[in-house]
Amino acid sequence: MPSDFDFFDPEFQANVHPHFARMREECPMAHAEEPFDWYAVTREKDVRALLHDWKNWTSELGPGLSRTGGGVLVSVDPPEHTFDRRLVNRAFTPASLLAMEPQITELIDEIIDGFVERGEGDFMEMLAVPVPLIVIAWLLGLDPDLVQQMRPRADAVISADALQQEEMARQLAAQAGEADRSGNTTRGPAEVQYFLEKIAERRAMYAAGEEMPQDTLTALVTAELNGRTLRDDEIVGFMGFLFIAGSATTTQLIGNMVYRLLQNPDQMELAKNYPDLYDTCVEESLRYDSPVNGLFRTAVKDQEFLGVEVPKDTKVLCMFGSANLDPEMWEDPEKFDVTRDYEDLKLHYAFGQGIHYCMGAPLARVEAKVALKLVLERMPNLRLTGEPTEISAPVMHGVETLPVAWDAPAGN
């Protein structure tokens, strides 16, 4: 049986909207056979059904096509997931993330100061890439400069194919575990060593009763729930996951949003004239161009879905980006419209749905909103100067480069 679609074809990546539409119509339980058999669901009601049914559709073999167990949060189900989520929730409450808005405003202002006189450049490299990386560095208590140097490694993990990811995850787990047992932190990739050093620093501070920074790393190091604390390799798992989940995704959100506004001048005018619409600009971008095309669930047993017999351990991709364009849920879904009703719009699937709903969503929303506000204020007459290129990681969707120009402030 040939595959119903080719998720890894750059042509598919560049034209997800028509491909999603065809799949919703013709093959709602689409079959793929590279590099092994898997499926994709693309209709809103089916995506929703799978995401809420974690007892039958597990996350324990990871959210990607690769079968990688032993992770945190996004790679576990209750009760492990409940433990992880309670723990991270303390450092990641919506209120504490929203409270970062002034700090994020200051950061984006500074970043814009650094390039605004140039009058042109790649929007992604100048702004959309550094902002989320620096914010996640703050949260994890890491050095922002070092974190920016780690970006190629994170990108490599995201864009690797399933078999490569399985190998990477195995290596990482083995190295972190070994370092944990031996106390020898000089082995393993540079970022694992760096994370372990940071953890050791914090443990020493904690043991000495020193005052700890109020960030996610402190929450992880000091976490205790029902007498259980986290081992070094578990904390490395959290840090690696939060680093990957929290940076590239928000980069895509910021870039995709600005691109669609540039492509739709009437919508750009609305955004410029009505600051009240910033929130819906962010949500409509998330709906129209979901930064993550979708994430996988795995069948816990041989079971049937949409009339298809799915063998145990088979992966099914819940296509968030397609649920977000399903005409059964959305009126005129192919129209990019920043005046949609916010209450309906916020129920898009860009952050997933159900128990794995993205914990960083409030943070991504604040970063994107502040970026939009400052870009409109400080980069007047923003315009495209060429065609953007599409990101190559299959699970991600959006622009990789975004060449723009604007009216630079007059020199002094």
Add this chain to the structure above:
Amino acid sequence: MQKLVIERRLCLKSGQCSYLQPEVFERDEENWPVVAVEHPEGEQVELAQDAIEMCPAQAISLVESDEA
């Protein structure tokens, strides 16, 4: 007495409340959360407080109510 309220305009259907505290919250067929115990008492108040703390949408609250 206290009344447990979910504000649907804020809800993101994360399902945290109904899976963490099924004694107090249920879900309807469209996966919207539904309050199962409108006026929590005793230990139920603690269960409700836990869900309030864990809700990523800050959509749940306990409000003072005159209803008997």
